[in-house]
Amino acid sequence: MTDLPVADFLSALLGSGLLLAVPLLLAALGEAFAERAGLLNLGIEGMMLGGAFAGFAVALETGRIAAGVAAGAALGVALGSGFGLLTIWLRVDQVLTGLAITILGSGLTGFLYRDLYGGQNRPLPTTAARLDLPVLTDVPVVGRALFGQPLLVYLAWAAVPIAALVLGRTRFGLAVRAVGEAPFAADAAGIGVAQTRFAAILIGGAAAGLGGAFLAVVDVRTFTDNMTLGQGFLALALTMLGRWRPWRILAGALLFGMLRSLETGLPILGMDVRPEFVGMLPYLGLLAALVVLARRAAMPAALGVPYERGRR
Amino acid sequence: MSRLGSLPRLFVLIGLILGGAASPVAIRAQDATPGATPTVVNPVEKVALVTPESRTNQGWDQQAADGIEAVAKRRGIEAIVEENAGYEIEPLLADLADQDVQLVICHASGYQTVCPEFAAEEGIPVAVVENPNAVAEDLVSDIETEAQEIAYLAGVLAGRLTRSGTVGVVVSDEPPTWNYMTVGFAEGLKATKPDAQLVYSVIGVAAYGDAAGGKRVTDQVLAAGADVVFGMGDGSTFGMIEAIRAHNAENPDDKALFIDVIGDKSQTVEDDLLLTSVLFDFTVIYEEMIRDLETDEFGKVYTLSVENKGVRLLDLPQSVPAEVVEAVARAEAGILDGSIAVSAVPDADGVRATLDELFPG
Structure with a gap:
């Protein structure tokens, strides 16, 4: 490329990197609550897909983006409550339950998409509202990327300090951490282990559904089969990479988003690199970060362990 | 020509006709008289198509799935479409073998190895995509898409x-x-x-x-x-x-x-956005492939081309x-x-x- 409009291109590069980070960020933040409470939710991929489909269907029918986003979160809550009921009260294996939800999410959304829309792709009739700050949006390169994104992007960013505050500084956050580290001690201290874990998984489900809804309703503005393409599992890795801490999770999500954006941006910038190589970059980056940052991470002691009062 | 001289020719002709009816490879499509119908020696009643992605993509997978179903309907045969199969399809192929399919169309370049292996093991004919080197008589055909x-x-x-x-x-x-x-x-x-x-x-x-x-x-x-x-x-x-x-x-x-x-997305995409599309029509070669399977001609390269109308440009919008x-x-x-x-x-x-x-x- 000889006449590349560099400022516009770099702005697009930065903007798409930030957009790519959002579904991962939301899902990983929710997963941090669940895992801190001792629940390993491998159903996050299915919850994201469910949220994507529910969000798309409701937004298409109502013509309202906000309704679609809310529906995505609501479906995540519903799936989260199913996960909670099965694993907390019925003590079904968490791994199996999570995988079943992921398979269910993939199969059911594909079936419903075909049944309701005949497999014909439908674009949403409306677009998500964008922040448009005068002056700031016009700043070259970063203006549009940082200050001209859909509102849900800023809500996702705002969720980071809120999650950090709730997990680190509130009675509920303390209870979540307690039931994930030492459920017997928490129970003895009067904390309702089952109730706390259930609340945590509802937050996790809502956030995963919201992440999926963001993808379908705000970003791509349509639904396609299996459109999350493993982002739920990436969110799981990000949660561990971030050592269950919201700010670190944000850093990981942004790193991954920017690397994914660079993956296709570098060749356009004129770097002669094979797609197979640049395609590895985000995952290599994530792997390197995991090796450096997460090896010292101490998992919540009761992660994946069902709790039954009086039985150790 | 004397009557005596014509008799041996008549016997030869009768012999050829009788021999032709008895032999499974009597008439090869390319040798046949133009307009003549090649003899069906293997009636095809059930075929299968495997696609890696969902058939809702209005593209590669959907065109093939729609194509095989259209051909099957026209011929009154059964078509099994296994969509969204990913790239690990060995169990799926085994399942199709159990269902006695007579042809498996492996509709992905990612199936270039697994499907010929399956054909060799099970003796069930397969069609692969973009792998002419795999072609084997009666067993493996190849589909080329030179658009x-x-x-x-x-x-x-x-x-x-x-x-x-x-x-x-x-x-x-x-x-x-x-x-x-x-x-x-x-x-x-x-x-x-x-x-x-x-x-x-x-x-x-x-x-x-x-x-x-x-x-x-x-x-x-x-x-x-x-x-x-x-x-x-x-x-x-x-x-x-x-x-x-x-x-x-x-x-x-x-x-x-x-x-x-x-695919043709003109029904769902705005006229001032969608300029045109390089359309693929797989029915042309699926029809030919099944016909060849029935007449023992299977095992060759089929190409979607301008000549057989397998590829064409979608009609341009009025605004052009x-x-x-x-x-x-x-x-x-x-x-x-x-x-x-x-x-x-x-x-x-x-x-x-x-x-x-x-x-x-």
Whole structure:
């Protein structure tokens, strides 16, 4: 490329990197609550897909983006409550339950998409509202990327300090951490282990559904089969990479988003690199970060362990 | 000619006819008298198609699934469509063998190894994609999709309609099907607008269904100045279209155009966005393939081509100026009379070398 409009291109590069980070960020933040409470939710991929489909269907029918986003979160809550009921009260294996939800999410959304829309792709009739700050949006390169994104992007960013505050500084956050580290001690201290874990998984489900809804309703503005393409599992890795801490999770999500954006941006910038190589970059980056940052991470002691009062 | 002299010939003729009826390989399609119907020796009643992605993508997978079902309906036979199968299909193939299918069409370049192996083990004929080396008599046929000539016409169209002089090509991987079209398109563009710039971008490896990736990459290509985008992606195409839709909403005086492949999305995509599509019609070769299987002719290469109408350009919208339509028609005539030769480049390295040569810098 000889006449590349560099400022516009770099702005697009930065903007798409930030957009790519959002579904991962939301899902990983929710997963941090669940895992801190001792629940390993491998159903996050299915919850994201469910949220994507529910969000798309409701937004298409109502013509309202906000309704679609809310529906995505609501479906995540519903799936989260199913996960909670099965694993907390019925003590079904968490791994199996999570995988079943992921398979269910993939199969059911594909079936419903075909049944309701005949497999014909439908674009949403409306677009998500964008922040448009005068002056700031016009700043070259970063203006549009940082200050001209859909509102849900800023809500996702705002969720980071809120999650950090709730997990680190509130009675509920303390209870979540307690039931994930030492459920017997928490129970003895009067904390309702089952109730706390259930609340945590509802937050996790809502956030995963919201992440999926963001993808379908705000970003791509349509639904396609299996459109999350493993982002739920990436969110799981990000949660561990971030050592269950919201700010670190944000850093990981942004790193991954920017690397994914660079993956296709570098060749356009004129770097002669094979797609197979640049395609590895985000995952290599994530792997390197995991090796450096997460090896010292101490998992919540009761992660994946069902709790039954009086039985150790 | 005496009566005595004609008798031996008559016996020979009768012998040939009787022998022909008894022999399973009596009449080969290419040897048959024009208009004659080859003898059916293996009636086909059940066929299967395996696709890696969902048939809802209005592209590669859907065209094949719709195609085999249309052929099956026409012939009154059963077609099993196994869609969204991914790339680990051994258990699925075993299941199809248990269902006594007589032909499995393995509709992905990623099935090039597993399907011929399955055919050899089970003795069930298969058709693979873009692997002519695997062809085996009675057992393995190959489907080639050389749509570079139609893509050339799309390149002519892009060259005539670009205002910025920058044209984008976005692909979801680099399989031969996409590579043929990329080079054909690039040659058509270069022939029409020699000073054009081409931005070539790959979403990722096997990113056929990555709609978000398609949107991201197309955003970048548009930001690089492209105002016509040739997209080859299947499900990821919906992301490309959304990127252009958003771009056009923000820039109503500088709208970008999209050229699609394989399927016809004109019912769901706006006229001022979708310029055309390089359409694939698999029914042509599926019909021929089943006929050949019935007459013991299976085991050859079938090619979607301009000649058999397996590939064509979607009708252009009314908004395209008449002189542009004429330019495309002239190019088409040139291809048909042989005055325009379009390169057939199947491999990714060849694509990059050709693009570097056509669009240096």
